[in-house]
Structures are given as C-alpha cells and as structure tokens.
Amino acid sequence: MIVAANWKMNPGLSEAKKLASDYCTAAHKGVTRILFVPHPYIVPIRKRLQGSDILLGGQDCHQMQSGAHTGDVSAGMLQNCGASIVLLGHSERRAYYGETSELVAAKATMAFETGLSVMICVGETLAQRNSGDALATVLQQLTISVPVTLPTTALTIAYEPVWAIGTGKVATVAEITEMHTGIRHWLYSAGFGRTKILYGGSVNPRNAAEIFTVAHVDGALVGGASLISADFDGICAAAVA
Numbered sequence: 001m002i003v004a005a006n007w008k009m010n011p012g013l014s015e016a017k018k019l020a021s022d023y024c025t026a027a028h029k030g031v032t033r034i035l036f037v038p039h040p041y042i043v044p045i046r047k048r049l050q051g052s053d054i055l056l057g058g059q060d061c062h063q064m065q066s067g068a069h070t071g072d073v074s075a076g077m078l079q080n081c082g083a084s085i086v087l088l089g090h091s092e093r094r095a096y097y098g099e100t101s102e103l104v105a106a107k108a109t110m111a112f113e114t115g116l117s118v119m120i121c122v123g124e125t126l127a128q129r130n131s132g133d134a135l136a137t138v139l140q141q142l143t144i145s146v147p148v149t150l151p152t153t154a155l156t157i158a159y160e161p162v163w164a165i166g167t168g169k170v171a172t173v174a175e176i177t178e179m180h181t182g183i184r185h186w187l188y189s190a191g192f193g194r195t196k197i198l199y200g201g202s203v204n205p206r207n208a209a210e211i212f213t214v215a216h217v218d219g220a221l222v223g224g225a226s227l228i229s230a231d232f233d234g235i236c237a238a239a240v241a
C-alpha cells in the first residue's frame, strides 16, 4: 500500500518542519509513505526525513530540461534537491493552469528521463459524472497523459474525482470499484501490470479503512488530512490493518 500526502500550498515552514518530524516518529511497516511538498520545502524537509523511509516528491515540474521559464521548476532541480518522485496532472493544475493531458505526458517523459518516478492524477468533474461520462473521461485522460515508454514500476496513478477533493464528499464504494477496475483493465492492456492505483478525495482516518477494502485500491493520495500528523498516521494504520 502507498499513502501519499499532498500538502498543496500549505503550511508555513516551521509548521511544515514539525509536521515532517511528526510523520517520522511513527513507523508503518508495509506502507510506502510519500510526501509531496511545496518546491521551496524540498531541501529543508529532506533534512527532516533523513533516516526515515518516507519518500519526498515535488508537486509539479516543467516539461523542458532548462531554459527561460520564469517561475518554473525542472525535474532535474527536484532531483538535485532530494526528490525521487513528482506529482503530475493534479486536477488543480488542470483546472487553474489549463494543463492538458498532452502537457502532463510531456512532463512525465521529462521527469522519468531525469530519473524521477511519476504519479499521474486523473479524475472527472461532477458534470462529467452526472452526464454518465466519468469512466470515459478518466480513460481518455490516461490514454493521453501516460507515456507508453514509462516503465510500469516508475508510474503510479491517483484517481481523484474532482468533486470529492476538499469537499468532504467521498466517492461510494461502488463508484471507486467501477473506476479502479476500469483503470486496472486499462493499465493491463497498456502494459502497466505492476502500476499501483491510489484513491484521493476527502480521505480521512474514519473513511480510509473502507476505501482500502475496495478492489484495485492500492492506497490513498491525501490532501487536507495530511496536514494533521495524527490523521495521516491514522490513514497509514488503516492501510496495514
């Protein structure tokens, strides 16, 4: 199982350092923990994670190796600073920065060629779900966002229904089952037999155990609850139960 924390644009540096240290005090055998932090925190948080088995990741990277891209961060910079993985195609980047699946694929290729693993996010909006297009939307995102050249073990997929992110609304077991089964079939047919699929969207210590019982759920991508170390620990504990 994988439990990944996406801190998004939170919290302040001193709180972030304390949070990372608190994560390290708990051991969760059998769970791979990943921490996606804001770019300026990669170096200070790496220091806090030293000696722990928690992996460190960036929340985005540019598709080019270097150049005149003010404000952007390259995969190589993330790697130089201690990240081993990068989160790509999060719905907030797709929605607020117009990131297309084609761009996500270009970023994924660059990240992998640089030596990073990639976690690619997919998920439908409420309108797409209500019109019966949820699965087709996600499969279309996968088809375009995932470069076929990526090795299966360098890739993780996070299914995050947009309407479940930060809303307290969690997809039902039936909805997660349908989606994760569909993603699993797509991955097998595309040659990604060993790629893991995480669920994300309002995961907390109270609903995690049920989500982890769903077929083809290999873990969780956690936003809000990852900012409270006891809640993140509770989700990790549910992953091994």
Ligand code: 13P
Residues within 6 Å of the ligand: 006, 090, 160, 164, 165, 166, 167, 168, 200, 201, 202, 203, 221, 222, 223, 224, 225
């Ligand atoms: P929440 O857990 O806050 O709903 O966020 C999920 C998410 O977007 C993680 O990437």
